[in-house]
Amino acid sequence: MNSLDRLTGFYWVARTGGYARAVRAFPYPITEPGVHQQVRRLEAELGVRLLRRAAKDRMVLTPHGRALFDVVAPFLESLRVTVDALRAGSFGGVLRIGAAALLVQELVPGWLRALHRRHPEVDVTLTELRAPDVALLRSGELDLLVDHLPEIPPDVEVREVGRLWGFLVLPAGHPAARQPRVDLRRLTDLPFLTFGADPASRALQRRAVEALGGSAKERFAADSTASLLGFVAAGLGFSVVPAIHPDGPRRSGVRGVRLRLPGSELPVHAAWLRGVPNPMLTAALEVAPSRQA
Incomplete structure (x- = not known):
């Protein structure tokens, strides 16, 4: 399937129940013949009818169309929400943190409370680590590592968040x-x-x-x-x-x-991979604990 536009045209006709209504709801300017063309090309590509006319200005889904709509609708709706959030500068998702057991118990909870108060849309998965391993950052398994690092590799940035x-x-x-x-x-x-x-x-x-x-x-x-x-x-x-x-x-x-x-006496490091932008990580660092005296 080569074009997101074809799926978008199909989605809006199915959701609004007609071509004229789809044009009015479309996320960008388009003509009614243009929407017709998107749907026809999608049907030709799939080799099945997706919509049938129930009245002069009313289209309904065929069984094939319903099967496709049930898959396409959640994707396009979540995509639209994500794009709107990115344009607005907001964000959400999962921040993956790994920390030593002692820090999971005594340092991280207050940090996460501060993050949740400022950014309740950010979810966190917290992994208790037996030993610090920056390879988990490089592999993408973790976004943030909290522990003492005896050595700091050149591809890792750190901030001291405790002692x-x-x-x-x-x-x-x-x-x-x-x-x-x-x-x-x-x-x-x-x-x-x-x-x-x-x-x-x-x-x-x-x-x-x-x-x-x-x-x-x-x-x-x-x-x-x-x-x-x-x-x-x-x-x-x-x-x-x-x-x-x-x-x-x-x-x-x-x-x-x-x-x-x-x-x-050793520093506790918050460590992340250098040069990998992550707005959720930035938000977490904004409320990170300061070094204890």
Whole structure:
């Protein structure tokens, strides 16, 4: 099928019930013979009758015409709405966001609330990521990635939308938790709990423990901060985890000690593919959280 014009002519005749009425409703200037020609050419192309005359100025759909109209009408109507919205500078659709589990829980909800208040027409799909992966931006699976990126590729743009602070966490009931300063040598009875899915995060954990003079006797691994904190609260070990708040993770049964080591404070990046215009992404960035002090 070579011409959208032919489908448009057919659609307006079917919708209005006649050629004269179709001319008056048409989205651009056209004559009645012009509409007749569009419909005739479409029927010739398909090899079936689409409309029949029920009265002097009234056309009705044939069974073939009804089958085609049921498919064409939703398409042309949504196309018209989209074109009008683009011309008016408005927009809608789905913004695809991927974020680390901690950020899904504690940073993204307020951000999405602000976006919805300003642009209720934008729908969002949110994917919880086990590790930051800019390949999801390049493949088009995500429009926006929210996480700490250890390295920023040249084809990716970023904005800082928060901070992550590193905390040593241990069971609140452990004797070492009652001391003003935690000595890792007093945690030799506890295994070290690590991130399982993200090698970069696991390496940061190990370096932090080594910098504090401890050893890493690993036993359990988990894919999220919430899971690690649950293990710690259950007395299964100690860990190093990020927190979105500078006063530490908020979990009962856990004592957190903020790390004062190089690399223990990291930026949270909002990342997107460079040079790919997306009005919904622009709208989200307009209400993005600012960096925390």
